[in-house]
Amino acid sequence: MITLMQPTSVQAADNQTYTQQFQNSITTLSGKSVEANMYFTKMDYWDLKKVTFNFNYQVSQLANRQASDITVSLNGVKFYSFRPKDKTGFQTEKITVPLDLVSGSNRLTISGQILDQMPDKNYQLQQTPANWLTIGNGSNVNFEYQLKEAENTLSSFYAHFSGQDTIAYQRSKIATADNPTAKELTASMIALSGESRIITTENDQIPVVKVSELAAAKNDYMMVVAKYDHLPDDLKKQIDPNQLKDKAIIKTHYTDGKYYLIVTAKSGKLLEKAARFVANEELMKETDKDTEDVEETTDTYTSSLHDNGTHYLTTTADRIEGAGHKETSYLVQIPNDRSNADGSQITLHFNYSKNLNFNRSLVTLYVNNTVIGSKKLTAVRANNDTLTVKLPRGLSLGSSFTVRAAFDLEMKDQDTSDNSNTPWAQVRPDSKMLVKSQRSNDLLFTNYPTLFINNETYDDIAVVAPKNLNTDDFKTLTNIFNLIGNFAKSNTGKIQFYESMPSKNVLKNNNVIVIGTPQNNPMIKELNPNLYFKYSQNFDRVVSNEKLSIEKDYGKNIGTAQLMRSPYNDKRGMMVVTGINTKDVYLASTQINFQKNIQQFTGDAVVVDMNNAHYGYRFKKNKAIDKSLENKRTFSKNSQLILYLGLALIVIILIGVGVILTVRKQGRLNGGSKNDRKQ
Template identity: 60%
Template sequence: MSLVGVGQVHAEDLTYTQNFQNDTTTLSGKSTATSMYFTKMDYWNVKKATFNFNYQVSQLADKTTSDITLSMNGVKFYSFRPEHKSGFQSKAVEIPLELLQGTNKLEIKGQILNKKDAKNYDLAQTPANWLTIKSGTNMNFKYEVKDPENTLRSFYDHFSGEDTIANQHSKIVTPDQPIKAELAAGMTALTGISHATTTNNNQISVVQNTNMDATKGDYILYVAKYDNLPKALKQEISEKDVEKRAVIKTHYTKKGDYLIVTAKTDGLLKKASQFFANPELMQQTNKSTEMISYLTNTFMSKVQDRGKYQLTNVIDKIKGAGHHETNYLVTLPNDRTNADGSEVKLHFRYSKNLNFKRSLVTVYVNDTTLGSKKLTAAKANGDEVTLEVPKGTSLGNSFEVRVAFDLEMKDQEISDNSETPWAEVDTNSEMKVKSEKSNDLLFTNYPTIFMKNQTYNNLAVVIPKN
């Protein structure tokens, strides 16, 4: 058995493009801002990160006074002026690597001004002050993959990674002519990583041994009864270890990295596959081998569908006059979809130096406007608004809540170059979602049709006799 040292990386440089989940969106106002979120895998050694920005500004915007500024995780790092041309423009901006975290917030601020004469700016907000961000705006990474550590947790992180799945390097393998218990165990394991699969990604393949075609860079979950394991994998686990228990064990080779899930009985093989299907357990297991007995608690703590989803776990603060947007992704359990009766409850604060006749907050779900509320000096230290999602609005099980602040200052006569005024979205802001079970038997819903509240439902596999 060959073990891979901690911190080693594959020499080959890889690329991965992560698209933002935004439709083409227009931000209106002389000063606008919006946020986008993306993830950097922990096992990446990033060499280069590029923000590919597709945008368009108003044809009436003055290109010598209008500008766009980018911030990463609260740190400004790049500003530029739109080019003198109509239509959509593209801008590739390299991100300073030291600003990258696991989960990242990229903020786009645009100051779109119309020039009145040689001395003054026309700062009146009109329909001609706008910035449009086109769908397809994305992050591109050039990186090396850090070899997995010799733990279940590290293998699981690689196996369920977005790039691993998109590049079809994740595989679930059973023996040739698998028995029902092996098929059921393989499908149970598949449900555990369904959170990493979307309709935009390739699905994880479940294949038989003959069709495995393992190569370096593959992460292979091999599910089999002990007597049906290939010789090379069987010799990694002693028969004594599986007499009364199931075994989950890492095995790294030059032709792919394996996680072996095996047992002598159908019941213990099922228990081991349930352990793998539990992300909480897999991400907590910092050892190379796990022994599973009938007493091992393998079930996920079921998500109680109380329908409350916190929008942000930290106070989300925006600064500057004009139109600003901040976005929050809400994801329901895999087998649920929204129903009538959902609402957003927003708690927020804002500065007192506003023109309260022209300042307001507006809440959207995807592109549906829920409503607006005027800001007032009396409630600047603690305001709230509850807005209902219109009846008949279909959102699916993943959607975006967008909060837009229009912050107008008193007697502003110059371009916006300050960080006041400000507004904050508080951590007790939430969306209450009424949901119902989604039972559509579509291939695009696979494997979530096997799920119930983010855990696997009762699962049986039926195969013909011949």
Template identity: 40%
Template sequence: MLYGPNNIVLADNVAEHQSFSQNFNNSNSTISGRSVHYDVFFTKMNYWNIDQGQINFNFKISQLTDNDVSDLTLSINGVKFYSFRPDSTSDLQSKTIDIPTDLIQDSNHLQISGQIMNQVDDQTIIAETPANWLTVYQDSNINLNYSLTDAAEKINEFYAHFTGMDTVLNQKSAIQINPELTDPEIEANLYALTGLDRILSNKGKIPLISSNDTSIDNYNYQIIIAKQDHLPKRFKNIGANLDQDHAVIQTIIQQNIHYLIVTAKNQKQLIKASRFIANPELMNETQQAKKKISTNTQTFIATSQNKNIQNITQTETYLSGAGHHEATYSLSMPVNQNNANGSKIKLHTKYAKNIDFKNSLISVEIDDKKIGSHQLTAQKADDDTFEVKIPNGQSLSRNFNLKVTFDLVNKYSSLNSTPWAVIEPQSTISIKSEPMNNLLFDNYPSTFIKNKTFDNIALIRPKKINSFYLDTLASLFYGIGNYAEQNTGNITIYQKTPNKSQLANSSIIAFGTPNDNEFIKKANNDLYFKFDHNFQNIISNEKMSLETKYSQTIGTAQLLRSPYNQKRSLLILTAIHDSDVAMAANQISSQDSLAQIHGDAIVIDQNNHKQTYRFKKDTAADARLDLDLKLKRNHKLIVYILIFIFILISLIGSAIMILHKNGKLTLGRNSDER
């Protein structure tokens, strides 16, 4: 069983008929054992009217399966609705199954369970062997056909549709950008964008589209954030009567397009309103069409729970039948953190009393590495809570899998006895963490985040923002927004190079070509992939040879130590052409793409051929923090060394005193004195 994010695939999108598909998983999964269980979680948006739900189940079973007694049953949200026996074939089998629409809720749990029994010489084999297995193929999916309920002129309904996974993946959501916006107005748009991207996670990127773009009317849900004098003419009346201490957020529908207008007379109130947009709780709670934001309006996000302690599952995991059972949960490390010593897993379980306790146990694995086991007992069957320590020094990836395995052995050799076990939602993993401290893309965007928000980002932009640079900004802040948990940090946009004091106190991002961004031109000597003296080509270095024409078709993302502050980072996205800058930014725009990137430099060409390199020998972002972390990790070793040195000094001192007492040590006296 796999619990965690699944692959989402858009199937169809026309006005009368909508179809949405979600794959079971991102890869093929094999479940071993006589009793098999496979779980999938999927979501229905609350504005969908479901016409039909279907499961397309693609699978294989063991060639030794006894098809007369093997069976599979499907249930949704705890209600069983379909059972069948697999065909007698070793080929890939496909089954299309209708889901009763009345069972589909906003959040859904699909479970496939059953028994895979083997046979020898026409006899069913009760004993479990490695030949009991079911493989579920990754293209298995849940398909929902539905019609839409349009959003009313209410802020919360607009927000639900704008961030809905179907709207985003259908590219029907966008933030409209007036090319005449000032830098503070663009900052306001970026605050809103990162807050929206935070809740979308890996479901899709919200684009920034110029109001001059001919495709702008293709987007059914649009947000416009601008000072009142930069609003489109048809919306000029909104906010016309505002004073300097207020902003307004208002929904309006024109020509079947839903707009959310955010405006104020000054940049301070406009940014405050954009932080309101970046707060999902406030947006979901606002049920009116118009909301005024004053200087006293609280917009910060309520402190989130301690992510060092995570619930393994939100719902009860039920396992039924004798044999081997696996439940796998997808978990994540806190942003900007490494696993440290002392992490542990606390499991709350209960199980049947009709099992052979001497031979039944639970095992726990992290990323397929076993870290502990626990014997089941009759005394604790109704409430068995136990801890498994994660071994000191075991690294945890940004996203990792926790597998809990039950081996349930029947007390009686009978098919009529049905053992069961439950993993309860109180089960947790407690991660003792320490800060990540390296200037590599493995740690991006953590080097731009502090206290769960933007670490005073200085964004140095080209002279003019065209469609490629809007796409660059969307990619950049989609990537950062996925990890920034708060909406209180600062982003400051500059067209010209800031002064040294501003640079020293900022984490810097610069994007563009050397011909439209003076900062990048001046930083050329600091780049790993440098431009030639005419800034017409990117030149070869010790890592990569570059042919002249080819170098004009690549984009680069380079993560450097800031020359203005050794404890801060500098990210430069650059190329000869602006389109290739956007291509480079797209490489660091999502959790999936970042998981594939290592090192501190990325090169991507127009054929989507990507290469990554590491140039830094010393990757520590903060040398003092690096020393502190090393001392912390090795504090026991340091204590042992100090004790050893103390004992050694004591032994040497004792030896000197004994020799002196026995007159065998002259301590510098000459023979005459003796």
């Protein structure tokens, strides 16, 4: 039975600060009139006291400081304008943001005009390459706030536990048994993956630790995932064991400023089911009570949207205003385990004002920085215009890319200022992109971890880990599943841990991850002949190969991460993270924990030494996971060329046959003529 309680309050902390960095890289905006958008979020449990926007920027050295100006808007409301300071290089403007304009999700807009001359006459200013504004990657928003009182509910715990500041300050932790079973490891990694997928920063993760190493402090939020018999005594007291006969329990427990979420069951199967519940963001946000029962029949799977490749660019009409070059951009994401294929198409529906100089006004579509197509604006189509373009063949985009609609809105009689509400253009919500995609087939780190993902969830992952895990082993698992969870958008896939070498059937039909040393994981020794970086006969060091000469002592202190073709199924991949010591194994995993780290490597092997120097190598010549699939795709990709070559061959054959027949006929005619002369 579910216990219902009135939410209880917990004493909030004192004033705190948190700085949220914008994810934008350094961006340059060109033109007299410039505009850019940046986004930030506010946690619901913050009681804001002050918000400061630190705008890091640089303007053209030729910009006229008296004529140029910059305006800042939040969620469409303008609140601050200033002129650039009279100095060169990057400068920072500290701007206090009105608290009443701040919501949960926020769009910060930078707009203005960068002019290189004083507009003292009533004429249209000439745009030059010297009209530019560069936004630095040091721009951020700083929050000063108090924590709102935490309610004793799953939803309130989840909000704090997954909050950006809680994770950044390492106050969120997941704990499991000191000597976890395979099912407990599976459950804790499912819980970690569920949290990793909603972490927005690129440097933060939630560690998974032994329950004895939890070291709880005030304002810490701890999720304990373990069987009932493995719970600490103080947490056992919070659970009635009689309620665990045929269900798992998820329960909050707050004490002395420390916040616990107990996820427990008597069976491993139900514990995994409960872990899928806490890995479901929607369910956790909806549970406004302190205890949740999870049974075998409980629906825990995350919802999924089947869009058949159609991605709408915006849900509401997106309006841009002002003369000159104006842009609006849209992020398009396809499943992480897929990449675009030939045949994708963008359809832009839009309308615009009629007071334009239609001889000079047009719209241009970009995908990332590639121009896809343009169209001239006309008065006849102003109320309902459409631009449909197909993406060029062979254009590689990855699983996330930006579609930009750039409008050049030129007026007939433009005055000195171009920041008025006219002219305008509007992208309609029926604008869409049809993305043809295919699953990536590369067995390289450029395709990791997506080769272990299918339909945005775990693709039958079997993890062979040491039977007795130490602190380094837990840190290694945290790194591996932090990145996998970041890519897995659903909790429906399968993860299974093994303490010893699995059966041949499991190895054949699963994507296998092996971690450990030759001493604590026997499968490392079994795989040694297949490794790119092999161990010596005594398994006391890593030995040299054709890519790297390794001094004998150096080989005792390096860790490796290797993406191999599975020896048990040549159509599946296998990743081995190994080293002589568990510390070396952990060091190897530090290069496969965040996207920014894994993007450094384009091969199939990574070496990390004790000084944290890391190197990437490629060994396999054929990078395809499924070689037959690669051949089919190559044939399909070049089908048109093959058709043309086939037609050309037929023409050549016909010409050849024609020449032969002509020669033979001519020979007969010549032979007949000779006979006639003889007679």
